[in-house]
Amino acid sequence: xxxxxxxxxxxxxxxRKLLLLFLFLTTSFAIASVHFVPNITTNLHPTxxxxxxxxxxxxxYFEGFQGDGTIEVYSLIGNKVSELKTQELNAFQFNINxxxxxxxxxxxxxxxxxxxxxxxxxx
Numbered sequence: 001x002x003x004x005x006x007x008x009x010x011x012x013x014x015x016r017k018l019l020l021l022f023l024f025l026t027t028s029f030a031i032a033s034v035h036f037v038p039n040i041t042t043n044l045h046p047t048x049x050x051x052x053x054x055x056x057x058x059x060x061y062f063e064g065f066q067g068d069g070t071i072e073v074y075s076l077i078g079n080k081v082s083e084l085k086t087q088e089l090n091a092f093q094f095n096i097n098x099x100x101x102x103x104x105x106x107x108x109x110x111x112x113x114x115x116x117x118x119x120x121x122x123x
Contacts, residue, residue, distance in 0.1 A: 053106050053118040060096055060106065060120070065089035069110040076103045098122035 051064035
């Protein structure tokens, strides 16, 4: 019993030192890595910043899209709420009855085979 307690007294401080060393090495690495992260807004694809979808007072607004396409609206659990085919999506407005306080996924399929997905909260 005396041998175990002496061994315990030697191992516990060693484990503490190893944990502190590990913590120090990982923390300094995380702090150093912050300097390598570029400005996140410069990494956006140019078309992402130009295209917008938002919901206000019962209307879904679409900005920055060109050409005809299909608009699909899904509930958060994946049920299709609405689908609409349109000729021109530039500055398009879509009257839709969405339940307030819920989040929806709006999927836009353009004739050029591009697909965009947005999350919208009905307020």
